[in-house]
Amino acid sequence: EKYQYKIQVSVLDCTGCGSCANICPGKALEMEPIEKHMNEVANWEYAETVAHKANPMRKTTVKGSQFEEPLLEFSGACAGCGETPYIKLLTQLFGDRMQISNATGCSSIWGASSPSSPYTKNRDGFGPAWANSLFEDAAEHGMGMHMGAKQIRNRATKKIEDLVALNVDDKINAAAAEWLDSYDDGDKQREVTDNLVAALDAYSGDNADAKVLVDGILGLKDYLMKRSSWIIGGDGWAYDIGFGGLDHVLASGEDINIFVLDTEVYSNTGGQASKSTPLGAIAEFASGGKPMKKKDLGMIATTYGYVYVGQISMGANQAHALRIIAEAEAYKGPSIIIAYAPCISHGIRGGLTLAQTRMKDAVETGYWHLWNYDPTKSAKGENPFTLTSKPPKKDYREFISQEVRYTALNRQYDAEKVAEIFDKAAEAADERYQTYIRMAEADYSTAESD
Secondary structure (H helix, E strand, O other), rough: OOOOOOOEEEEEEEOOOHHHHHHHHHHHHOOOHHHHHOOHHHHHHHHHOOOOOOHHHHHOOOOHHHHOOOEEEOOOOOOOOOOHHHHHHHHHHHHHHEEEEOOOOOHHHHHHOOOOOOEEEOOOOOOOEEEEEOOOOOHHHHHHHHHHHHHHHHHHHHHHHHHHHHHHHHHHHHHEEEEEEEEEHHHHHHHHHHHHHHHHHOOOOHHHHHHHHHHHHOOOOHOOOOOOOEEEEEEHHHHHHHHHHHHHHHOOOOEEEEEEEEOEEEEOOEOOOOOOOOOOOEOOOOOOOOOOOOOOOHHHHHOOOOOEEEEOOOOHHHHHHHHHHHHHHHHOOEEEEEEEEOOOOHOOOHHHHHHHHHHHHHHHOOOOOOOOOOEEEEEEEEOOOEOOOOOOOOOOHHOOOOOOHHHHHHHHHHHHHHHHHHHHHHHHHHHHHHHHHHHHOOOOOOOOOO
């Protein structure tokens, strides 16, 4: 009630996809020719100079998250891309302390459209630290980034503890105690790290040992903040070429996060079939429709028992997507999130204007399922598997008939054969859903709890 806000569009950067107008609550937005809105160029430039107020809402709510500054701006993605909204949301939640290892693929191309990058920094100079690795080793690369930063932070921590033991400055002691108390709390770490650095900068004592430690800590100040480590890539990387490395990261037990942008096809290299491609879908090397069922990467990850796993679809349930992302990042261990991302390779009738609508329809038809596996629940004697998807209420076959990757089967087979393939695809999706139901209904009441 204290504030007003304005949503300001950069008309010169609008790709014209129409996705915003398509999903706008109350249909308050509509697409118009750019010539009518060139006056908004000056308004955008002014909006960029306005000081940001503190977010009056919790950023882990759907509405509150959108009052956080995105640190992903104008990408080189296809207009209406299903991938970019997810990463934009990640940067709104953790962007000022993120480090990203990005697998080669669509997300590395739109994430580094030379000579520019859509990743940016806030007014304090903080933003995602981004690096791209090869298709096959992004997980190992991300693990190396994570372990390197972790070891340097551990070194700084030892120096801080040694400095506190000298007891040479009350302000340093107080700031260090606050920093140590919130060591793993990413939301608090920015403030307490700034306070600690300020106290160290202000130290003017003559203790030689303390001066050495202070200088050593300040030399490592970029590593004092708890970083949010992310490995990001598509399904071609995660399900196929990079799966061995991804599996290694999940098995490590490290506090590291993996985000899979699942387009169900090798989007960036010509649309080849991946192990994520569903039964019946046409792709390169599966020109007659993929004969095998889609690999269930999320279920494989649950078998470790100590990995947080989430499967989301933003357009279907924004609150669920936000909750899973927040829980995965907060979990003290490895996490993997698999996000449904409509792609231009799907040949959606109506185009990527409908990307968010397709995300919703995918869940309501049982094509995609929302669930998560939280290892902390099993320690309490609770079922760690939660199924959020409701029973399908729309027709599966009608859903896939809106995409060229399925309807192109009509060029190769008669109607009876196509109907048979569609039926098998629907059966495969239902079989997966029934597996999720059994897991969600499993009785964990007799499990031991701490």
